[in-house]
Amino acid sequence: MSRIAYVNGQYVRHGDAAVHVEDRGYQFADGVYEVCEVWQGKIVDMPRHLDRLSRSLGELQIDWPMSRNAVEFVLRQVVRRNLVKNGLVYIQVTRGVAKRDHFFPSDDVAPSIVVTAKSTSPAAAEAQAEKGISVVSYPENRWPRVDIKTVALLPNVLAKQHAKENGGKEAWYIDTEGNVTEGGSTNAWIVTKDGALVTRPAENGILRGITRAVVLDLVKREDLTFEERPFSLQEAFEAKEAFVTAASTLVMPVTRVDGRIVGNGHPGSVALRLRELFHTATDLQTA
Numbered sequence: 001m002s003r004i005a006y007v008n009g010q011y012v013r014h015g016d017a018a019v020h021v022e023d024r025g026y027q028f029a030d031g032v033y034e035v036c037e038v039w040q041g042k043i044v045d046m047p048r049h050l051d052r053l054s055r056s057l058g059e060l061q062i063d064w065p066m067s068r069n070a071v072e073f074v075l076r077q078v079v080r081r082n083l084v085k086n087g088l089v090y091i092q093v094t095r096g097v098a099k100r101d102h103f104f105p106s107d108d109v110a111p112s113i114v115v116t117a118k119s120t121s122p123a124a125a126e127a128q129a130e131k132g133i134s135v136v137s138y139p140e141n142r143w144p145r146v147d148i149k150t151v152a153l154l155p156n157v158l159a160k161q162h163a164k165e166n167g168g169k170e171a172w173y174i175d176t177e178g179n180v181t182e183g184g185s186t187n188a189w190i191v192t193k194d195g196a197l198v199t200r201p202a203e204n205g206i207l208r209g210i211t212r213a214v215v216l217d218l219v220k221r222e223d224l225t226f227e228e229r230p231f232s233l234q235e236a237f238e239a240k241e242a243f244v245t246a247a248s249t250l251v252m253p254v255t256r257v258d259g260r261i262v263g264n265g266h267p268g269s270v271a272l273r274l275r276e277l278f279h280t281a282t283d284l285q286t287a
Helices: 024-028 046-060 066-081 122-131 155-167 211-222 231-237 269-281
Strands: 006-007 009-011 031-039 042-044 087-094 112-119 133-138 171-172 178-183 187-191 195-201 226-228 243-245 250-257 284-286
Touching: 006 066, 009 066, 024 087, 042 066, 046 066, 046 122, 046 211, 066 087, 066 112, 066 155, 066 226, 122 250, 133 155, 133 243, 155 171, 171 231, 178 231, 187 211, 187 231, 211 226, 211 243, 211 250, 211 269, 231 250, 243 269, 250 269
Parallel strands: 133 171, 133 250, 195 226
Antiparallel strands: 006 009, 006 112, 031 042, 031 087, 042 284, 087 112, 171 178, 178 187, 187 195, 187 243, 243 250
């Protein structure tokens, strides 16, 4: 757990960290967030994450709470103050505190910002990757603008809880055409029997994942066969491999989908290789 949090200009004990009851993030889920991996004391792909944060803020017409350079400074400080060598740093920006009204507040209402960080276990993550995870399908239940990384995550919570109750670590959303869109908190991939990597285009129905982008860079660098297109749940059942990507999981092999064994039931060589190479393709900035 985070020891120190940054809340609207102050570094405070995590147990004392709080936002106002009328913060629009609490009242309306009127805010956005980003999560960066921290690896060996370095913040992974911070520029890409902040670029996406900027886009999300722009789509919701929320101002930056401070300059981008100041945000970078705070991210580094929170990682340092929490003594995080390997883990995650989280940033959330909302439209701010104002009386409860669906309309945007006046321009003098300042956005709210919260930053936290926590340590995770690389050994536990590697043990999970060596075993692989199970995913469970779930009907798409979200608003169309999933390209914006908002804090409105109740649909994702319901999907992931459904997966947990059915023996899965992750949910895969299925659209009305029977295709996989993405995971509850990850992007979804398969490797076909012919060895082609497949993932859905990020222009429609999924978040443009930063980890996904790094894997695409690796796919090009390693000259792997790649198809950016929708794939069906049936294709996933018949795939040679499957995996998910996110800052919190990196490249995580999937060995079961809806209880059915994928491939030979063990993490695939392509997924494990991409996981091994992952940090060789990332932007690493010292915290």
